[in-house]
Amino acid sequence: MALIEVTELSVSYSVFKRELKAVQGVSFDLKEQETLGIVGESGCGKSTLGLALLNLMPPQGKVTHGRILLDGEDILSLGKEQLRQIRGKKIAMIFQDPMTSLNPVKTIGNHFVEAIKAHNPDVSKADALEKARKILGQLGMSPERLTDYPHQLSGGMKQRIMIGLSLALDPKLLIADEPTTALDVIIEAQILELLRQLKQSLKLSMILITHNLGIVAEVADKIAIMYGGEIFELADTKTIFRKPLFPYTQLLLKLVPNIASESTSLEWIPGSPPDLSIPLMGCKFAERCPYVFGKCRTDAPKLREVEPGHKVACHLYDGGKP
């Protein structure tokens, strides 16, 4: 059974009385111990999707349609208290910027104690700290760090602490939103290595939200390509890299600098991503697509399975070619 199942999820923000459709009709599921990479550029709705999975929408945002089942439980219909029970315990999140996610006037130890006691008030402080010590060990950090304040830690260590805090309640599903974007490449490699190890040893499922195809290539089992608020292609990692079908995916793969390849010519996609506050007929990528034809500008393509396990939303594969 799927650990999390998302059906036809749509999320809108109201911005200056206009409706901005950040996520539109997104469906996917994730089995236990699987890692899904959600890839897209800024503004494609990937972070909004991540927040919606925790029902953590900001006040101006609203889920307008769809269903999220976590272990068979509908997250969107839960009340505040029930949500609190799920967040952290079943599903936890790591945010992009570790610098601003920790409280500067609290020690690292207190961060752990607070997180653990908020969910299990009966746990003693000593037990909570014991748990924190154990987690720090898993993160490759010295337990002495528990008495440090966030400013005493480097960026990489802060991100380790964020990961540690998200694991404090033994969640099943970890959502990581650009977990290494604020870090230098060597530290990034260290954190990715850590995530891979934790995934194995704790049997975690993960949703990794990123703009970096290199990262998902190394960590994810399957990949969803998002553009303009929709998932346009969904397949296992190898297929996405070896046999991409959606033109945006194909272009994206070509324009990602790859230091391992021989080629030194860079390609790019002309134009820029669509403005989601303006309703658009047809395919969101039509403006920039090299294969665009008549139907693309009038009908929005639907995500459908064109080969076993490979879904794509593109009229090129509808059989109705130009």
Add this chain to the structure above:
Amino acid sequence: MTEALLQLEDVKKHFPVKRSFIEGLVGSKAKYVRAVDGVSLRIQEGEVFVLVGESGSGKTTLGKLSLRVFLPTSGEISFEGRSISSLRGQKLKEFRRSAQMVYQDPSAALNPRVRIGDAVREPLRFHKMGNKTEQKERALSMMKRVGFDPPEEFYSRFPHELSGGQRQRIVIARALILGPKFVVADEPVAMLDVSIRAQILKLLLDLKKEMNLTLLIITHDIAIAKYFADHVAIMYLGQIAEYGTRKEIFKNSMHPYTKALFSSVPIPDPELSKNRMVIQGEVPSAINPPSGCRFNPRCPFVFDRCKVEEPKLVERGPEHFVSCHLYDK
């Protein structure tokens, strides 16, 4: 060998760290951040020089030093054979015209209340070049060159009406309108989306060819060096760890730090087996850099000499300089 346009000779820049009140009372010694600590480089006319480093390596400070945003603590920087530290008055103004900067964050580099056309025109106004109509004409033609077509349609817009990529084009137009010889681009695409990055880099390169520029690109992204550099320098904690032609650096990197940097980059290919060399620890503080080789606390190949003696940049291959004791053995 072609003439060096910019030459740095053992350049150092140390920023004082403010002492706390109590430290002042007890008379503890003044501390310095050794942002750039003994760098020698030559940038040749007409080339693309890419300076790679992590945050805190001193790469931005080095860029600013070479534009005389501030003066070095010690060492000599010369532009076209003349020291830039001693420039005054008219000569300094001339230097400012021929050396320009493209900043990382186009949203912060543009005044939100100045129309973009006027932002492009501003350098001409400052240097009193031509009257208003001529200035406007030149601004329009520069805007056209960076991809605004027709430029008249965009001239009176405000920065918030443009996309990130368009804003960066404006920042580039403004840097180039005086016809500089030398341009420092500090992380010119780091704030942009992947699908836009290549466009902007290509634009910089096309303009470089058209306008005979010499480009110093400062970046944390080695991949950029792979696509554009003539020469590459890898900086670590205020010093150059390795320096050479693109081919040498990418085919035959020698410094353990460079190797670690290369193997840390995530490769967008799930089937490439990777023998990652993940090094431990993080960049130490530039206030108290490690003695001997700066990289020794993290280096997997460290031996005794590394801890006591600072290695020098030595030529180990054709136009390939490495600062590492390993190759002395």
